[in-house]
Amino acid sequence: MTKADMGRDLAATSGAPACSADSHQAAGAHAERLLNLYPATPAQVSPEEGMMLYRDMMLGRRFEDKCAEMYYRGKMFGFVHLYNGQEAVSTGVIKAMKPQYDWFCSTYRDHVHALSCGVPAREVMSELFGKETGCSKGRGGSMHLFSKEHHLLGGYAFIGEGIPVALGAAFTSRYKRDALGDSSSDSVTAAFFGDGTCNIGQFYECLNMASLWKLPIIFVVENNKWAIGMDHNRATSDPEIWRKATGFGMASEEVNGMDVLAVRAASQRAIERARAGEGPTLLECLTYRFRGHSLADPDELRAEAEKEFWAKLDPIKGLAAQLLEQKLATAEQLQAIEQEVDAEVADCVEFALAAPEPKPEELTRYIWAED
Ligand SMILES: Cc1ncc(C[n+]2csc(CCOP(=O)(O)OP(=O)(O)O)c2C)c(N)n1
Ligand SMILES: [Mg+2]
DSSP, X not given: OOHHHHHHHHHHTSOOOSOOOTTHHHHOHHHHHHHHSOOOOOOOOOHHHHHHHHHXXXXXXXXXXXXHHHHHTTOSOSOOOOOTTOXXXXXXXXXXXXXXXXXXXXXXXXXXXXXXXXXXXXXXXXXXXXXXXXXXXTSSOTTOOOBTXXXXXXXXXXXXXXXXXXXXXXXXXXXXXXXXXXXXXXXXXXXXXXXXXXXXXXXXXXXXXHHHTTOOEEEEEEEOSEETTEEHHHHOSOSOGGGGGGGGTOEEEEEETTOHHHHHHHHHHHHHHHHTTOOOEEEEEXXXXXXXXXXXXXXXXXXXXXXXXXXXXXXXXXXXXXXXXXXXXXXXXXXXXXXXXXXXHHHHHXXXXXXOOOOGXXXXXXXXXXX
């Protein structure tokens, strides 16, 4: 069996596409790939886990819907990139890892990763408003969320910038164990980045080092088909990113990124390998963003048929249907979660609006570590 076959084989256990939409031909090659992830046994989940995953995705969605509202009302400045549609990736990976133990590295599309890591909604919303109570003390804004407490190594405006940082965290984990003799050191790092980012140098350099040193890292590619207005299929020599890992002798999987249980199951396999010292994994999650590249993007380039195809695969609706069908949750329980989330989002906006601005005389504070 070749490594590529092995990856394909692993992917076969990672969950079938949640629907087969009629519009898939018009929706193009990315949609075809999702539909060709052949049928698999649906992943199992307990009622508690299922509802925890549902809540996390719902928080991400409602939080960001509120961000859009606040942005258009002029409460937020600069570029704001939303994650609507991709929630199954953040929740599926991060909730399979150990909070405040494992490490996470994001991009400019970082709000939902921060929430999944456990950064309080109040701190994330305050940061977006540039307030002192923000997780980066109001100095970072939307693209630079950071939390030492929650092991969030940052959002980064430059694409690919976070990958070497994540690699450093994975190296530290291994170095503590192998060189400093701390046998308990087994933390794993997840690095999130997009399809377009897989065409730049850091990606390949980091894959090489991670594989060479068998670092405990998961490269999570959020393949949403677009890099701003560039179609993935026009920009890369082989659109199947998961195959690129095999050139480095690395395990990889192609995952249904609209199915949180599939992402979770693939992540669990990767985490197990990483903690056992077996090295890195590349997970290519096939997903889609429901909104434009940023809130400044009128989203006029993408075909309607394509958007319709992916809208039918909404990961939150997909999980709700699975939970109800398998009698793991009742409609009332899901509704109660939604209400709880809405209350949390309303609270964080109120908190952020009332929070103080950083003091102008403290403009340069927090530049140095001792602050
Ligand atoms: C080094 C660098 N070059 C160019 C850009 C401009 N840029 C911002 S987002 C983006 C596209 C990235 O697409 P992808 O990696 O697919 O992530 P997505 O936005 O789809 O999540 C580019 C080229 C940048 N931020 N950094
Ligand atoms: Mg992309």
